[in-house]
Amino acid sequence: MQTFGTTSLHDLFDDLVILRNLTPFDQRVPSLVDAWQAMGLASPRIPRKHEPDYARASVWFVRRARALELPGAAVRELLFIGDTAMADGNAFRNLAQAGGWPGWCFIGAEKLSAPASLVADGDNVSLANRWALLADWLATAKAAGARLDQHTAVVVDMDKTAIAARGRNAAVIDNARVEGLHRTAAGLLGDAFDLARVQAAHNELKEPVYHPFTADNQDYLAYICLAVSAGLIDLPSLVGQIQAGLMRSFEQFIAWADGEIQRAPAGLQQIHRAVYPLVQAGDPTPFKAFRRQEYLCTVERFGRLPEQTALGTLLAEQVCITQEVREMALWLKRRGCLLLTMSDKPDEATLPTPEQARQGYLPLHRTPTTAVGESIAARLADL
Ligand SMILES: [Mg+2]
Known part of the structure; x- marks a missing residue:
């Protein structure tokens, strides 16, 4: 190669x-x-x-x-x-x-x-x-x-x-998306942003066993991870509710979040106000701020490394x-x-x-x- x-x-x-x-x-x-x-x-x-x-x-x-x-x-x-x-x-x-x-x-x-x-x-x-x-x-x-x-x-x-x-070379695309999520969270949640909690929620909920809940939709997954990071619900409680069949879909989750949002940090409230109406309108990619960060994190991985970069590094870090x-x-x-x-x-x-x-x-x-x-x-x- x-x-x-x-x-x-x-x-x-x-x-x-x-x-x-x-x-x-x-x-x-x-x-x-x-x-x-x-x-x-x-x-x-x-x-x-x-x-x-x-x-x-x-x-x-x-x-x-x-x-x-x-x-x-x-x-x-x-x-x-x-x-x-x-x-x-x-x-x-x-x-x-x-x-x-x-x-x-x-x-x-x-x-x-x-x-x-x-x-x-x-x-x-x-x-x-x-x-x-x-x-x-x-x-x-x-x-x-x-x-x-x-x-x-x-x-x-x-x-x-x-x-x-x-x-x-595929991990680069996934890494760009995850970094986009982290940047969105850091930018909007500020002090309420907890990287470890975002990562833990993402690692758990991205698994196929949760697809009935997340619909394998990256925007939904990003919103859920941020809600967990901001403390709206803790990950074990959410997982317990999903496993018990009490929380069945993202639509149900965000409708529940809508009733709880007053106690969330201002950054999460801002995200919620932008995402929830688009979910209700049937937009399959409702988390626009996250997707824009994903674009930036992806395009930054195009063509930035010098030609003579070692092949392993190139494939690990560049699209x-x-x-x-x-x-x-x-x-x-x-x-x-x-x-x-x-x-x-x-x-x-x-x-x-x-x-x-x-x-x-x-x-x-x-x-x-x-x-x-x-x-x-x-x-x-x-x-
Ligand atoms: Mg493909």
Whole structure:
């Protein structure tokens, strides 16, 4: 593994970047909020990644994006690259079905301690423990009849796939989020901020056993950790109530907190006044202050270390572009394929505020950083 200079996601995908709110950066492609009727959806509500409506919207984006450059070229097949068998595998299945497209899906999670393996997981989904196996996977798809041309749409998951590859560089993204939480807490709670209590609550409640309570929602988890840190409830009591089935959902928790908030420190009251109305309005990412800190903590981890930094340090401390994904994307692009990337991150965790933009901050996909990986160029050239 080695470094391959500095680049950005924009070099691979231009502005065909779609975040959680389903508003493409490329403004020539209308957002879900503007086009939900044309997409065949029942409302402008933003669906989550696992929902059929998410696939319906994505199919529409893919077709519109293709028509921008090649109005006559119908999309006839799908390639999907991600890092989680469940979430990305199912997103691929839904998307292929909604588009009526044959497709191939690659799920990467590097595990260098095991022998390299590329195994089928059903429905043309392949699980790989090396990102370099992208070349083998493409060869398999080609042998199975994939055209890999202007009729091919290539959807690449952003987080822990195109950047911060799972099994290699992914902890950096998680660390940025946790630091964002700490900074939010320190800034808003002041003297009432207790780092050890925030960490203890986060370590416990991030576990999958609590997903029914947290909905695996990072904003909810952040709010709960801050409520615990500020002393609104102590962690053992909260865990006891969850385990006893007395506290079943985040909605129940924040409604309870609303009745108790008068005895909380001013900083938590301020957070609560900002978050609670958005939760009631159905906003899936209601903790905006936390997400803005997450953006800052993430963008600070792009491209800040010198090129000659040791590889281990680079992968531990900096968000890197996945070189194997980069080479594959450029190779497919040269063959005429349509490429776009999608992320589950909300805008606030991905874009600078207007004030930050004036200071020179860029959206994550336009921020340069180091590409790291193993070159697959020679194997792609043989395909
Ligand atoms: Mg991912």
